[in-house]
Amino acid sequence: MSILEVNHIEKHFGATQVLNDISFSLEKGQALSIIGSSGSGKTTLLRCLNFLEKPNGGTIAVNGNIIFDAADPATQQEKEIRAKRLHFGLVFQNFNLFPQYTALQNVTLARELLAKERGGESKKEIEEEGKMLLAQMGLSDRATHYPHQLSGGQQQRVAIARALAMHPDILCFDEPTSALDPELTGEVLRVIRKLAEQKTTMIIVTHEMAFARDVADQIIFMDGGVIVEQGDPHQVIEHPREERTRQFLARYSEN
Amino acid sequence: MELILEQMPVVIHSLNIGFLQTLKLFFVTLIGAIPLGLIISFGSMSRFSPLRWLTRLVVWVVRGTPLMIQLLIIYYFPGLVLKNNWWGSGETGRFIASSVAFIFNYACYFSEIYRGGIQGVPKGQQEAGMVLGMTKSQIFFKVTLLQMIKRIVPPMSNEIITLVKDTSLARIIALQEIIWAGQAFLKGSQGISGAIWPLFFTAVYYLIFNGILTVLLGRLEQKLDYFK
Numbered sequence: 514m515s516i517l518e519v520n521h522i523e524k525h526f527g528a529t530q531v532l533n534d535i536s537f538s539l540e541k542g543q544a545l546s547i548i549g550s551s552g553s554g555k556t557t558l559l560r561c562l563n564f565l566e567k568p569n570g571g572t573i574a575v576n577g578n579i580i581f582d583a584a585d586p587a588t589q590q591e592k593e594i595r596a597k598r599l600h601f602g603l604v605f606q607n608f609n610l611f612p613q614y615t616a617l618q619n620v621t622l623a624r625e626l627l628a629k630e631r632g633g634e635s636k637k638e639i640e641e642e643g644k645m646l647l648a649q650m651g652l653s654d655r656a657t658h659y660p661h662q663l664s665g666g667q668q669q670r671v672a673i674a675r676a677l678a679m680h681p682d683i684l685c686f687d688e689p690t691s692a693l694d695p696e697l698t699g700e701v702l703r704v705i706r707k708l709a710e711q712k713t714t715m716i717i718v719t720h721e722m723a724f725a726r727d728v729a730d731q732i733i734f735m736d737g738g739v740i741v742e743q744g745d746p747h748q749v750i751e752h753p754r755e756e757r758t759r760q761f762l763a764r765y766s767e768n
Numbered sequence: 769m770e771l772i773l774e775q776m777p778v779v780i781h782s783l784n785i786g787f788l789q790t791l792k793l794f795f796v797t798l799i800g801a802i803p804l805g806l807i808i809s810f811g812s813m814s815r816f817s818p819l820r821w822l823t824r825l826v827v828w829v830v831r832g833t834p835l836m837i838q839l840l841i842i843y844y845f846p847g848l849v850l851k852n853n854w855w856g857s858g859e860t861g862r863f864i865a866s867s868v869a870f871i872f873n874y875a876c877y878f879s880e881i882y883r884g885g886i887q888g889v890p891k892g893q894q895e896a897g898m899v900l901g902m903t904k905s906q907i908f909f910k911v912t913l914l915q916m917i918k919r920i921v922p923p924m925s926n927e928i929i930t931l932v933k934d935t936s937l938a939r940i941i942a943l944q945e946i947i948w949a950g951q952a953f954l955k956g957s958q959g960i961s962g963a964i965w966p967l968f969f970t971a972v973y974y975l976i977f978n979g980i981l982t983v984l985l986g987r988l989e990q991k992l993d994y995f996k
Contacts, residue, residue: 563898563899565898595901595903598899599901603899605896609890610896611893611896611911612915612996613914613918613994622900623897623900623901626906626910627901660995660996661995661996675900679900679901
């Protein structure tokens with residue numbers, strides 16, 4: 514059974530159709546890259562998965578359980594959305610770290626709040642895990658730094674640790690390197706690559722074509738709110754079947 | 769000069785009593801208006817549009833008319849129009865009426881500052897909290913609130929310093945604050961009459977108190993400087 518199954522997702526903002534009949538599935542331990550030009554609906558798709566936007570049609574199932582069905586209001590209750598969100602982690606383009614907390618506090622805050630509510634790990638255990646995650650990101654010496662004292666690449670790695678701290682089933686990246694200076698993208702991509710090697714289930718929206726090809730088990734090319742092409746990364750990037758994919762990739766290699 | 773020195777002890781004593789009333793009105797206004805302003809700001813941002821428009825209408829009226837008129841209306845309206853002066857005729861009644869007028873007036877100003885502060889916190893902060901499974905109230909108290917406070921401290925400092933001086937408006941309904949106390953020596957009080965210097969001297973009280981507030985609020989601003 515696939516860990517994630519997305520079926521016929523539709524989303525429109527007013528009269529503008531942003532997502533049109535989006536269907537795909539993802540296996541546990543696999544990475545999916547989504548490529549496409551700005552405005553193709555990639556970000557909106559991630560936002561739908563994380564319940565930041567509500568699709569107008571379609572279903573989302575995690576581990577075989579339907580967690581969202583546009584036709585069934587029972588799956589959309591405000592109270593349950595919170596728990597459902599925890600299936601997914603999201604790393605934002607602009608990091609969105611909490612400026613008033615240190616790197617470590619950013620990583621542990623949500624987990625501590627959840628543990629306080631439901632019972633569970635002690636503050637100390639959560640902190641230990643937070644430190645371990647920061648170490649994994651190569652940021653052991655930055656645990657007590659505030660976001661504004663960190664470079665963009667470091668901030669994004671803290672954001673990745675923060676998302677991992679919630680143990681999501683599927684970790685989503687929304688153009689994780691687009692807001693970074695070119696010399697800082699490498700350190701973030703390396704970390705994501707390592708997560709892929711460790712078989713973290715991921716969906717990565719990115720403009721880094723070579724990275725998308727190397728890290729993913731599956732690639733989706735979106736244009737105008739539809740999935741134009743979907744398949745093996747090497748095939749899609751190196752031998753695209755569709756004319757639109759070819760044009761997009763050609764435009765990309767020009768830049 | 770000699771005469772002033774002679775009058776000094778009596779005048780200072782009287783001004784101190786007046787200033788105590790000024791301080792009381794100042795603190796009561798803050799204690800009432802700071803939370804009430806938050807409620808009003810939530811109203812003005814409500815997704816329920818009738819509430820939102822009603823709140824914004826009230827804020828517009830309160831900010832668009834002089835506080836002095838509001839004081840007069842709140843103090844005299846019950847007695848003159850409803851024929852039931854529920855404030856009573858004593859100093860206590862005048863103080864309560866002043867407090868009501870000041871709290872309401874300042875809460876409206878504060879609400880607009882809060883609104884700016886809340887809306888000034890990037891939406892991504894809230895979304896980051898949501899994605900991490902935090903509840904709305906956790907996001908407000910643990911994420912947004914401090915960032916909002918940081919943003920509103922400078923404009924709030926301005927309002928708070930204005931409030932110190934605005935308390936003198938309560939003189940219009942004869943609240944015995946410091947201006948009233950100083951003015952009394954003009955008409956004649958405790959054997960002193962025709963003396964205008966006590967009235968001028970009240971400015972020293974305002975100046976010193978605002979000096980202290982400026983330092984304290986400046987420190988608060990500095991304290992919140994640890995994050996950007």
